[in-house]
Amino acid sequence: MKEFEIAVYGLGVMGSSLAKNLISKGFSTALFGKSQEERESFQAQGKFTVFSTEKALVNSLKRPRVIFLMVTAGNVVDFVIDSLLPLLDEGDILIDGGNSHFKDTQRRCHGLLEKGIQFLGVGVSGGEKGALTGPSMMVGGSKKAWDSCGYILERMAARVGEEYCCSFLGKEGAGHYVKMVHNGIEYAMLQLIADFYSFMKKGLGLSHQEITEIFTRWKHTELNSYLIDITAAVLAKKDGDGEPLVEKIRDFARQKGTGSWTLEEAIARGVYAPTISEAVFSRYFSQDTQLRKEGSQVLQVTIKPITLENYEKKLKDAFYLAMLVSYAQGIALIQKASADYGWEIDLPLAVSLWREGCIIRSELLQDITKALKESDKNILLSQSFGDLGKREQALRQISAKAIEAGVAVSTLLSVISYYDSCRTEKMNVNLVQALRDCFGAHTYERTDREGRFHTDWMEGED
Ligand code: 6PG
Numbered sequence: 350m351k352e353f354e355i356a357v358y359g360l361g362v363m364g365s366s367l368a369k370n371l372i373s374k375g376f377s378t379a380l381f382g383k384s385q386e387e388r389e390s391f392q393a394q395g396k397f398t399v400f401s402t403e404k405a406l407v408n409s410l411k412r413p414r415v416i417f418l419m420v421t422a423g424n425v426v427d428f429v430i431d432s433l434l435p436l437l438d439e440g441d442i443l444i445d446g447g448n449s450h451f452k453d454t455q456r457r458c459h460g461l462l463e464k465g466i467q468f469l470g471v472g473v474s475g476g477e478k479g480a481l482t483g484p485s486m487m488v489g490g491s492k493k494a495w496d497s498c499g500y501i502l503e504r505m506a507a508r509v510g511e512e513y514c515c516s517f518l519g520k521e522g523a524g525h526y527v528k529m530v531h532n533g534i535e536y537a538m539l540q541l542i543a544d545f546y547s548f549m550k551k552g553l554g555l556s557h558q559e560i561t562e563i564f565t566r567w568k569h570t571e572l573n574s575y576l577i578d579i580t581a582a583v584l585a586k587k588d589g590d591g592e593p594l595v596e597k598i599r600d601f602a603r604q605k606g607t608g609s610w611t612l613e614e615a616i617a618r619g620v621y622a623p624t625i626s627e628a629v630f631s632r633y634f635s636q637d638t639q640l641r642k643e644g645s646q647v648l649q650v651t652i653k654p655i656t657l658e659n660y661e662k663k664l665k666d667a668f669y670l671a672m673l674v675s676y677a678q679g680i681a682l683i684q685k686a687s688a689d690y691g692w693e694i695d696l697p698l699a700v701s702l703w704r705e706g707c708i709i710r711s712e713l714l715q716d717i718t719k720a721l722k723e724s725d726k727n728i729l730l731s732q733s734f735g736d737l738g739k740r741e742q743a744l745r746q747i748s749a750k751a752i753e754a755g756v757a758v759s760t761l762l763s764v765i766s767y768y769d770s771c772r773t774e775k776m777n778v779n780l781v782q783a784l785r786d787c788f789g790a791h792t793y794e795r796t797d798r799e800g801r802f803h804t805d806w807m808e809g810e811d
Pocket residue numbers: 448473474475476532535603604605606607608707708
């Protein structure tokens with residue numbers, strides 16, 4: 350019987366695409382579909398070997414066996430692992446390619462290693478099309494497993510020249526962590542696009558057509574990125590009656606949760622990520638339709654018509670800085686997590702994996718990778734992006750105009766807050782410390798002496 354090099358377990362949208370990708374790269378691939386429909390629909394698309402029992406699948410593989418799990422993240426991954434375990438031998442490799450929480454990956458890595466099974470947690474980005482033609486793949490877990498089957502993953506991935514957008518980033522959940530942060534940045538950028546759209550429409554009073562043309566022109570500038578590409582296409586899409594389809598979509602955003610996980614991690618690691626935070630909360634807040642409905646009638650503002658000279662150039666400069674700040678927040682989080690969890694993630698390498706294949710791919714990532722190779726400081730401090738001053742002025746003007754016009758663009762506004770926070774040498778929290786000490790004797794430190802101090806602030810007061 351033929352011995353397959355690898356198996357793909359799960360033939361949903363992503364599993365099917367990855368399986369076809371593997372086969373197109375010449376890897377003999379065994380497939381497993383749980384339901385008959387899944388198996389039949391896949392077999393109808395070509396000459397594939399789809400097994401219906403786990404035993405037959407496992408027996409068809411050469412050793413060490415490599416099984417790529419493409420099942421829904423969460424408990425399902427554990428169920429599938431439990432059902433495969435009795436069939437596997439020491440040294441076999443399981444790969445989880447779903448959007449699993451990095452802590453689950455960590456737990457699975459350790460649990461499986463005790464049973465002699467090598468485990469890889471792989472963050473796969475690029476959607477259905479990327480999975481088929483070449484995704485970005487962020488790998489973590491067992492180095493031994495990577496050394497044994499990493500070449501297969503590399504061959505599946507997107508490339509920049511001769512470099513694969515796939516690499517081993519560290520032990521345990523390192524790969525899934527980097528993918529989670531990728532998604533946090535994705536949330537930030539999606540919401541920034543929406544906020545810039547709102548500002549153009551409600552602040553500057555531009556027509557849908559004019560806004561579509563601006564995004565279309567941005568495709569050929571330094572803002573060149575996958576998300577700008579699809580924004581131009583989405584805005585241009587007309588409904589059957591010739592009206593823009595996007596205007597007919599309910600303003601109620603959903604999520605599968607990876608953005609919220611990123612925010613939870615930013616809090617746990619103490620990393621300031623206001624743009625990711627505002628983007629995550631924008632999705633939650635969009636669901637409070639009743640408050641917004643009543644608020645639009647009750648809460649009055651005096652909205653002044655605004656004008657902004659040379660607005661297209663300013664919007665472009667501001668958006669560039671907004672993208673840079675979004676990446677900066679995500680990268681700072683990965684850096685802190687790598688230190689806290691002891692993963693030793695090679696930061697420029699991790700970021701370089703986003704240059705192709707994934708959702709947040711952009712031209713800017715070339716310069717960011719270069720900046721991180723030169724220094725591990727926050728990328729805003731790098732000289733790789735030229736003089737940020739002009740862009741800062743544009744962003745500040747747009748932020749001020751948005752406030753003046755009363756347009757709700759909290760994610761856009763968070764960008765200038767982050768920028769200003771980063772350039773404030775002396776913050777105002779000395780006053781916070783004094784107040785904490787006043788009401789709770791929490792003590793404070795001084796700028797001119799070592800130690801912790803407490804003052805009776807209300808001495809002599811009633
Ligand atoms: C990707 C995407 C993909 C998906 C996320 C976000 O990299 O291919 O990030 O993983 O879009 O799950 O989905 P939500 O917006 O539903 O959380």
